[in-house]
Amino acid sequence: MSFYHNYIGTLSIPTAEKEALLDPKMLSEHHLYLHLISYLAPAFPEISSAQLESLSLNSYLYFRFLLCFDQLIDSSHFPLGEMRLSFEFYEKAMRGLAALYPEGSPFWEQFSNLKSRYFNSVISEKKGSHKKEEMTPELFQEIAIGKSAMSLAAVDSLACLAGSNLRRDELIDCISQLHIGLQYMDDIDDFKLDFKEGQWTYPMSLTQMYLKQNGIVTQDPALLHTYLYVSGIAQKNLGLAIAHFEKSALIASSAGLSSFASFLEKQISSCQSHLQEVEDLFLKTEIKSQKSFSILKYNSLDSSIENALGYLAKNIEDSTEWTDFMTSAGQSTTWTSAYIGMQLAEIDNSNPLLKPVLQKVISISSNAFNGAMIQDGDSSSFLVGFQQKMGFDTDLTQRNWLAFMNVDGGWVTYRDPTTLRKKLDLPVSVSVKGWTNSHACVSAAAAYVLADIPSLRLDFEISCLHLASLLEYKTHWSSYWWTSDVYATSFGIQALSHHSELKSRCETPALWLANEQETSGYWSNPATQEPSAFYTALAIKALHAYDAKAFDKSITKGVDWLLKNQMTDGSWLTTRILRIPATDVLDPSSVKRWRKSSFGVNCIVDDHNRLFTTSTVLNTLYQLTKSTASC
Known part of the structure; x- marks a missing residue:
């Protein structure tokens, strides 16, 4: 991760802005995208450490640009300072990628196809949020993989540098399974915020179907969040997330990506902990409901x-x-x-x-x-x-x-x-x-x-x-x-x-x-x-x-x-x-x-x-x- 710290040190921006860009909490949240290249690198031993470091920096900066882009289209208020930095990151990333991949490299066609897939998924998601139609499991997975399309570029970028597509398909599947699992988790974790911002997600669609089937009418975010769990939808989706993480971890292990497999095991553990908390919360609610709430009269x-x-x-x-x-x-x-x-x-x-x-x-x-x-x-x-x-x-x-x-x-x-x-x-x-x-x-x-x-x-x-x-x-x-x-x-x-x-x-x-x-x-x-x-x-x-x-x-x-x-x-x-x-x-x-x-x-x-x-x-x-x- 030193590659990113070193780059931030070269920027001509105020110290406070540099500190914000190096905020430990934010970098912890971006852990996957800071380490994705190094996680996949063992499958491509032909690539030099200098190339890996350059690719790690450029891919992460491009991710930061996309993150700002997502925030921009989701919000009518976007700080100009952040917009300026996002373009700085984009330009640096593109210059770095151009140095790694000359014109005519198959990487650029693959990169272009993935960008199209990404934008089509964003458009599909926005249309869904506007119409709020029932979302099928197939559509959910299609959008989840599409939104992560630029992460799939990590595999193509490494394969092009190594001059080998030997493991490309299985690693693409590995990244896809991971992001489907992450999308299940994110949609549950961000349920209230997504509702507030008008986002239409798979668990939200399922919750609305549950309310309709049970004759319940409410638009209260807190109540909707409660029904997400009472209905069992959250628990089922967390179980599905675990299944996708396990598939991803199996591929990573078979490819000899031990560090990546360890990261995926942590995702599985996180989901399992969430499920345990849900079970504990229901137990706590049951215990509290059995207590007396009547005052003992004439007490000595x-x-x-x-x-x-x-x-x-x-x-x-x-x-x-x-x-x-x-x-x-x-x-x-x-x-x-x-x-x-x-x-x-x-x-x-x-x-x-x-x-x-x-x-x-x-x-x-x-x-x-x-x-x-x-x-x-x-x-x-x-x-x-x-x-x-x-x-x-x-x-x-x-x-x-x-x-x-x-x-x-x-x-x-x-x-x-x-x-x-x-x-x-x-x-x-x-x-x-x-x-x-x-x-x-x-x-x-x-x-x-x-x-x-x-x-x-x-x-x-x-x-x-x-x-x-x-x-x-x-x-x-x-x-x-x-x-x-x-x-x-x-x-x-x-x-x-x-x-x-x-x-x-x-x-x-x-x-x-x-x-x-x-x-x-x-x-x-x-x-x-x-x-x-x-x-x-x-x-x-x-x-x-x-x-x-x-x-x-x-x-x-x-x-x-x-x-x-x-x-x-x-x-x-x-x-x-x-x-x-x-x-x-x-x-x-x-x-x-x-x-x-x-x-x-x-x-x-x-x-x-x-x-x-x-x-x-x-x-x-x-x-x-x-x-x-x-x-």
């Missing part, structure tokens, strides 16, 4: 605790683990089970549910969000806390856990950026510092667990000093992974309240917490502006730990609200409390929009099983009954 503290315990007992998977929070990594198992186990063990470590859960969590060596992810600091903190509350030996777990602590006392979620990138399949160009830097919410939870482990008193001291240093010029601690700073502040107060010399530093954060309470008694989720039982329970527990007497009014109002808002099944309603920033996001406040979605990054996710929230509320309510009894 004792009955509330009993009902919450019953809810947690009924919602344990195969009696060995709790699951919650649906994300792109799947549902959380280990992290959720360790957290809930710690909450319950603080109440009563003789609860018969706990030993099987702890044994299951310990048997999974990853100490992670779930078995598919790598070990993280938070999951490890909660596992150590769970073990410690259960009276189990934590020596071995502690050694792995302490690896997430920095020298300054800050705690990180992930330690090894290389392993993290590999797990997330991220290129080196994408920063993961947001996930590998220390954060107050992770550090506070770790310090909270450390407070009860005498053998790690020095680590507790260092972690508390770090938390105290974060308060300089601030009124409270900030959360990274959570939608409210209540989380980090609650655990921070609870940790420092165990430190005789630093407890006084909690006064300002405690006042901040109290001031965040709404007049009705709850603490809200700032990401959704909804009452949050989770944040309410955390805030109450922190105020109680710091100075129950001074904050008695806030605590009483909060508990009263919790008792009045428990559901008849023993749970509390949840909101989107978990925040998943992109790996390069250092400051969550820099994200302009958080998507309400279970998948991807820069999104906010709910504990759809209500287990995280319910166990947190249960723990808080029990702490209050225990303190009342001791009085």
Whole structure:
């Protein structure tokens, strides 16, 4: 890809424009067209490296020109600066191709035929968007291959340079199968945008047929998108995309194009992940529909605790683990089970549910969000806390856990950026510092667990000093992974309240917490502006730990609200409390929009099983009954 960077360096344009042309995200999206020549090159060993580099640059610049052309005909507003650059790219590409292929070369006739095929497909697509007639599978594939016709030129260009058409037909088929698969994917991914811009696509045609057959009338993009999945159309088309990618990968492998085959395997994996997300989303919807939405009337503290315990007992998977929070990594198992186990063990470590859960969590060596992810600091903190509350030996777990602590006392979620990138399949160009830097919410939870482990008193001291240093010029601690700073502040107060010399530093954060309470008694989720039982329970527990007497009014109002808002099944309603920033996001406040979605990054996710929230509320309510009894 250095060929493109070197060329951009020669352009007489402002630095800002050069940076935009080298934007890592954009280049990642253009990966196929930057590497297509090098992917195909092993099939043509006769071609020199200098010719391959020149062809790679010229073919990519021509692709960039076509991209601008597509945008121009699709939009009435097109920046003149981009238009100027697109012509610059076109002229450079044509001069470069002319140097590689002299007049009279068969390449030019093939190139001309492919251009005609491309334009005919664009015209056919535009006519379809205007008429919005039923689109057949045959027409869809014809347009998909036609729109990718200039990519087929890569095969012809290499064959002409090598002076051999030996593998031409199979490689043309390989590229065609790939682009049919990509078109299936793009039409699903861009469904809402295509509808908004008046584009007529194959899945849109199928969705309209489905609505007509079922007597449904709507032009709402969001509803149409829902029906795309409810009808099974999206899933079927993703399955077809996989089939075409597999055909392409088979050809690439038989032709000895190992790098190209690896790229195609990633496309297959991406489609399979999308299908899994769809399946997970339907599962999440089913789970949520089975929950109670009726408030338990005439609730007392004792009955509330009993009902919450019953809810947690009924919602344990195969009696060995709790699951919650649906994300792109799947549902959380280990992290959720360790957290809930710690909450319950603080109440009563003789609860018969706990030993099987702890044994299951310990048997999974990853100490992670779930078995598919790598070990993280938070999951490890909660596992150590769970073990410690259960009276189990934590020596071995502690050694792995302490690896997430920095020298300054800050705690990180992930330690090894290389392993993290590999797990997330991220290129080196994408920063993961947001996930590998220390954060107050992770550090506070770790310090909270450390407070009860005498053998790690020095680590507790260092972690508390770090938390105290974060308060300089601030009124409270900030959360990274959570939608409210209540989380980090609650655990921070609870940790420092165990430190005789630093407890006084909690006064300002405690006042901040109290001031965040709404007049009705709850603490809200700032990401959704909804009452949050989770944040309410955390805030109450922190105020109680710091100075129950001074904050008695806030605590009483909060508990009263919790008792009045428990559901008849023993749970509390949840909101989107978990925040998943992109790996390069250092400051969550820099994200302009958080998507309400279970998948991807820069999104906010709910504990759809209500287990995280319910166990947190249960723990808080029990702490209050225990303190009342001791009085």
